[in-house]
Amino acid sequence: MDLFDSVLIFSVLTLILGLVLGYAGVKFKLKGNPLIDQIDAILPQTQCGQCDYPGCRPYAQAIANGEAQINQCPPGGQEGADALAELLGVETLALNAEHGELKPNHVVFVDETVCIGCTLCIQACPVDAFVGASKVMTQVIIDECTGCDLCIPVCPVDCIHVQEIEPALTTFVPNIAKVSQG
Amino acid sequence: MADYSFNGGIVIKNPYPVSKVEIIQAPLPKKIVLPLQQLGGQAKPCVSVGDYVFTGQVVASTKGSFDVPIHASISGVVLSIDKQVIAHKSGLKSQCITIESDGKDKWLVNKNSGVDFLHYSKQALVEIIQKSGVIGLGGAGFPTHVKMSKVLDCHTLIINGTECEPGVMCDDALMQFHPRDIIRGVEILLHICGAKRAIIAIEDDKQSAYQALSMFNHNDRISINQVPTKYTSGAEKLLIKALLNVEISSGKFAVDEGVICQNIATTKAVFDAVINHKPLVSRIVTVTGDGVKPNNFEVRLGASFKHLISMASPNNKAHDYRMGGMMMGIDVASIDIPIGKTTTAIFVNNQAQKPIVQACIRCGQCSEVCPVGLLPQQLYWYAKSKSIEKALSYNLADCIECACCDYVCPSHIPLANYFSFAKALNKQQTREQDRINTARERFEFREYRLERNKLERAQMMANKKKSLKEKMANEHAQKQKITEAMQRVQQAKDKNDGTNI
Ligand code: SF4
Ligand code: SF4
Ligand code: SF4
Ligand code: SF4
Numbered sequence: 001m002d003l004f005d006s007v008l009i010f011s012v013l014t015l016i017l018g019l020v021l022g023y024a025g026v027k028f029k030l031k032g033n034p035l036i037d038q039i040d041a042i043l044p045q046t047q048c049g050q051c052d053y054p055g056c057r058p059y060a061q062a063i064a065n066g067e068a069q070i071n072q073c074p075p076g077g078q079e080g081a082d083a084l085a086e087l088l089g090v091e092t093l094a095l096n097a098e099h100g101e102l103k104p105n106h107v108v109f110v111d112e113t114v115c116i117g118c119t120l121c122i123q124a125c126p127v128d129a130f131v132g133a134s135k136v137m138t139q140v141i142i143d144e145c146t147g148c149d150l151c152i153p154v155c156p157v158d159c160i161h162v163q164e165i166e167p168a169l170t171t172f173v174p175n176i177a178k179v180s181q182g
Numbered sequence: 183m184a185d186y187s188f189n190g191g192i193v194i195k196n197p198y199p200v201s202k203v204e205i206i207q208a209p210l211p212k213k214i215v216l217p218l219q220q221l222g223g224q225a226k227p228c229v230s231v232g233d234y235v236f237t238g239q240v241v242a243s244t245k246g247s248f249d250v251p252i253h254a255s256i257s258g259v260v261l262s263i264d265k266q267v268i269a270h271k272s273g274l275k276s277q278c279i280t281i282e283s284d285g286k287d288k289w290l291v292n293k294n295s296g297v298d299f300l301h302y303s304k305q306a307l308v309e310i311i312q313k314s315g316v317i318g319l320g321g322a323g324f325p326t327h328v329k330m331s332k333v334l335d336c337h338t339l340i341i342n343g344t345e346c347e348p349g350v351m352c353d354d355a356l357m358q359f360h361p362r363d364i365i366r367g368v369e370i371l372l373h374i375c376g377a378k379r380a381i382i383a384i385e386d387d388k389q390s391a392y393q394a395l396s397m398f399n400h401n402d403r404i405s406i407n408q409v410p411t412k413y414t415s416g417a418e419k420l421l422i423k424a425l426l427n428v429e430i431s432s433g434k435f436a437v438d439e440g441v442i443c444q445n446i447a448t449t450k451a452v453f454d455a456v457i458n459h460k461p462l463v464s465r466i467v468t469v470t471g472d473g474v475k476p477n478n479f480e481v482r483l484g485a486s487f488k489h490l491i492s493m494a495s496p497n498n499k500a501h502d503y504r505m506g507g508m509m510m511g512i513d514v515a516s517i518d519i520p521i522g523k524t525t526t527a528i529f530v531n532n533q534a535q536k537p538i539v540q541a542c543i544r545c546g547q548c549s550e551v552c553p554v555g556l557l558p559q560q561l562y563w564y565a566k567s568k569s570i571e572k573a574l575s576y577n578l579a580d581c582i583e584c585a586c587c588d589y590v591c592p593s594h595i596p597l598a599n600y601f602s603f604a605k606a607l608n609k610q611q612t613r614e615q616d617r618i619n620t621a622r623e624r625f626e627f628r629e630y631r632l633e634r635n636k637l638e639r640a641q642m643m644a645n646k647k648k649s650l651k652e653k654m655a656n657e658h659a660q661k662q663k664i665t666e667a668m669q670r671v672q673q674a675k676d677k678n679d680g681t682n683i
Contacts, residue, residue, distance in 0.1 A: 040622070044618065045617075045618045045619075045621035045622045045625065046621070047621060047625050055625055055629075056622070056625070057622075057625070057626070126625055126628060127620075127621050127624035127625050127628065128624055128627070128628050128631075129624070143617075143620075144620060144621070144624060146617075146621045167272070167274060168274070169219050169268075169270055169272060169274055169276055170219075171609075171610065171613070172270075172271070172272040172274065172606065173603070173606040173607050173609075173610050174271065174272075174599070174602070174603045174606060176566075176568075176603060179596065179599045179600055179603045180539065180566075180596070180600075181536075181539065181596070
């Protein structure tokens with residue numbers, strides 16, 4: 001009797017899990033469009049919205065649907081536009097200056113002495129790079145900030161500042177032009 | 183004698199031979215500059231500008247257990263803590279502590295010196311080595327205590343006494359003049375790692391060094407082996423292969439095979455740390471090249487290149503400077519940079535026209551000499567076109583940047599430079615890709631979180647509505663019941679009234 005019970009329980013479990021997995025498979029397939037994924041892989045993931053879409057993936061979707069041009073992403077630079085053109089097999093376009101220009105690599109930081117803890121920046125950040133609590137203070141997790149600058153305009157006391165990423169000994173890459181001369 | 187040779191590599195005669203190897207004490211520098219950047223991160227200063235420091239005093243340290251503290255190498259006053267140009271191929275500035283000497287060289291007083299090291303536990307010895315600032319003095323600068331504490335089951339300790347580069351003779355000098363300290367140092371290391379034996383490897387053209395060491399070696403666990411004088415015999419993996427016939431596969435380290443390699447100068451530093459309780463504040467540097475009279479100098483760490491070069495009677499022509507070695511070293515533009523723990527040599531050469539780089543003629547000479555058995559010609563194409571993935575599939579990661587391929591290339595292509603560039607580029611791309619992936623994940627998670635919050639709120643609203651409805655329905659039913667009960671009472675009353683009448 002016991003044996004029969006466990007067999008029954010496991011058969012039912014397997015059935016349920018199978019159904020769940022099957023459903024997930026179908027759902028995943030619907031979501032994962034390979035073209036969008038490929039486009040998204042080229043985009044710089046700054047999530048700044050300068051392309052007029054609320055993030056890189058939505059922009060990728062728009063390109064895939066033929067609704068957007070390939071030259072609307074300033075952080076990707078001309079290289080990014082060229083890479084998109086190559087992927088899609090179309091002529092490349094010069095970066096559209098209307099969407100902004102390529103800024104140097106940077107992150108932002110909060111001036112703790114000024115921050116009033118309004119949490120507006122937390123809501124603005126597309127990658128949840130802020131930690132902090134209401135009415136106390138907020139801080140940026142440097143390693144997660146993409147430098148999209150979306151938090152800068154929302155701060156009511158202007159305490160978010162840009163910090164350029166300086167070349168460091170540990171991240172140094174020689175210039176190829178110099179390398180070739182020996 | 184066994185043949186400890188290996189394939190590839192090249193025989194290069196010392197281009198700047200000396201009749202007799204010496205060690206000259208360099209005078210105390212007026213000023214020293216101590217860079218704070220280490221392999222594991224940047225050390226934090228624990229002194230301030232204006233403080234007086236003693237020789238051997240810790241001036242900066244890191245929290246982690248990987249790096250070592252930084253010691254003042256002279257006594258004097260802290261002049262500044264700021265960014266200075268250091269000996270690095272980038273030419274970038276890095277945070278440094280500058281100390282001005284008071285010329286007195288006052289040491290921090292040491293107690294309890296001269297205790298027999300066998301009475302210490304291994305852990306205590308490893309700690310002493312770390313606290314004394316000992317790192318690999320051969321060039322890579324890997325912290326010695328990390329190597330020593332990492333290995334679990336070490337069977338062989340290899341002491342690398344092969345001069346890594348032609349022309350460099352600081353290790354040769356050390357072996358000739360401090361053989362006793364070296365042997366004691368090896369014994370200490372043996373005691374720590376518990377290996378059965380230690381092999382000191384010396385090139386077969388360094389007979390005086392061999393004899394000096396042999397004279398002081400009375401320990402039958404330590405053997406001294408001579409290896410052929412051939413360039414890159416000092417490379418760790420090649421040396422292990424030659425001595426033990428153990429192959430360390432790509433991506434693995436010597437410690438994975440139960441072997442520890444230490445540079446010969448490091449063993450002397452270990453001796454000084456454990457027996458003399460002296461932190462590492464000086465090293466022996468070879469100054470050579472056709473612009474000077476080649477010799478070895480013992481100099482305080484942080485002294486400038488200029489300070490040392492002036493000791494080697496330079497001629498008054500214009501010079502090219504290179505540090506480390508003629509093969510694997512790097513050119514430096516300024517000589518106002520400080521000597522560090524891994525500065526083995528300074529090359530001072532009369533300025534000369536560099537040979538013109540020409541196109542690769544596919545002669546294949548480079549692959550013949552590559553001691554690791556790579557195909558430099560292929561790697562070159564991929565590095566040049568920045569096809570890093572292709573280069574990696576041709577084992578770029580195994581290239582030891584020895585520049586043997588450069589040396590023989592008839593077109594004078596700076597091959598090793600390209601490979602070093604490709605490696606740096608690969609690292610940068612990996613870093614970038616990691617960043618991008620994190621950003622994508624976090625963006626997607628945020629979308630998901632917002633969506634979930636929306637759903638949750640909707641669900642909450644729906645739940646509230648439902649419970650409100652239920653409550654209302656409940657109340658309705660309650661009211662119904664009350665009215666019904668009232669009615670029943672009324673009816674009963676009416677009936678009673680009727681019968682009473
Ligand atoms: S413009 Fe900003 S949001 Fe748009 S694709 Fe480029 S990085 Fe992403
Ligand atoms: S912290 Fe500011 S700049 Fe950095 S990712 Fe968030 S919103 Fe963008
Ligand atoms: S040695 Fe130089 S020229 Fe010859 S194949 Fe190698 S890279 Fe080409
Ligand atoms: S630099 Fe690299 S490719 Fe060239 S010989 Fe040395 S190990 Fe081989």
